[in-house]
Amino acid sequence: MxxxxxxxxxxxxxxxxxxxxxxxxxxxxxxxxxxxxxxxxxxxxxxxxxxxxxxxxxARIGTLRPVPRLVCTILWDILICNLRVAAQVLGPEDRLKPAFIWLPLDIGNIHGIAALTSFITLTPGTVSAALSEDRRHLLVHVLHLEDADALIAEIKSRYEAPLMEIFP
Incomplete structure (x- = not known):
């Protein structure tokens, strides 16, 4: 050495x-x-x-194979959400449905959770607000919420699942 x-x-x-x-x-x-x-x-x-x-x-690193796809997903989501939020902000205010949701977490690695909270906050229209003490739920504020279950499923499949491969 x-x-x-x-x-x-x-x-x-x-x-x-x-x-x-x-x-x-x-x-x-x-x-x-x-x-x-x-x-x-x-x-x-x-x-x-x-x-x-x-x-x-x-941080324990599992595999880095999901990283390129995850980076592309995040950049795409940031672009699309910027356009969506701009349309929502410029549109009628009474059409917005802001809400808080509790996102149940399957990821247990604190570094993966930190990355997930960063991705959520970087995506316009969503902000990570709090992490439960047991690290099993994340409070997320959404500028406009149509379907909480659909949003939870989207976050879990687009961000959490790849992060669980990266941070086992």
Whole structure:
């Protein structure tokens, strides 16, 4: 074992989290320039250091096969939901049916739950509001709710199922 391995592990406790932070920063910044990339890299270095001190439950990675499809699904959903929310906001206010729903969770890995809450919040029209103490239910606010069961099934199939493969 190299003598630098412990130092690298202390500096980069979770390379997957570092990459995720940088990727999300670049998506959220809406601009791709050197300054934003440097700031994203700095956050990708600092956030996992603090996260490692806060929670000793390290991410176990199962398979990364669902990642490309999951990324495409999220980007597509963000695009479609932006259009849908714009139409809803510009339309008659009395047509909106905001609601809170409790989403039952099958995923138990806290890192998978964190990713799920991020995906829900990144998708316009939905916000993750609370996680039950037993980590079995997630409270989600929806700007417009037609069918709670259909929304729950959609979130579980589009986001939770792939995340359960990634974070067993």
């Amino acid at each position: 190299s003598p630098h391995r412990p130092l690298l592990r202390r500096l980069f406790p979770s390379p997957v989290l570092s990459i995720t932070v940088v990727a999300f920063w670049m998506v959220m910044s809406f601009t791709f320039d050197v300054g934003q990339l440097l700031l994203g890299l700095l956050l990708g270095l600092v956030v996992p250091l603090f996260a490692a001190r806060l929670d000793r439950e390290f």
